[in-house]
Amino acid sequence: MYGAAALLMLVSMALALVRALKGPTVYDRILAVNMFGTATVLMITTVGFMIGRGDLVDIAIIYALISFTSTLAVLRFTEYEREMSARAAQSAEERT
């Protein structure tokens, strides 16, 4: 039964990857990767129960935290990159 749940999580991860590859905007991709991370956490926990190793729950906790940090970092990067490029274009216009 653990295997079935892990398999369903795998299918969900594949669907999230489809969106990450197709996504028209960068936010679609970030959203899909974030959801991929959540599904991975659930799958790691389920697989840990399936093979009888409780240690994998600790790895799942660490994975959740790292996935959150990476999502946050990429989002802040896109936000500030846009502001920086707008500011650079503005200063270039003023200079000419």
Place this chain on the structure above:
Amino acid sequence: MSILLDLLSWVLLLAGGGIAIVAGYGVVRLPDVYTRMHAASMLDSLGALCVFLGLALQTGMTLMTLKLGIAYSFLLLTTAVAAHILGKSAIKSGLEPLSGPMVGSVARPNVGQEADAG
């Protein structure tokens, strides 16, 4: 009693998997970033709750249950913050929802309020 707990935990695990499938289908099929966020947040809250509850029913009251609770609480906190920042960042980039411009959004704070001011 043990059979009952096993059955309940299996049902919860399979429900979590089904919610994950529905969330993945929604993320692929829905038309907009904001509607896709709605589909993805279903896995973050309800799907994770079902899976972790199903696993906690298998272990009983041990340290493992505490670990599962810690993992779920981390997931609950972090996905809420990530969804907030994703939505804010998308609306600030000028990406309007398909249902029309948002009233009083971060990007255009005065949309829809001119009538009151005049």
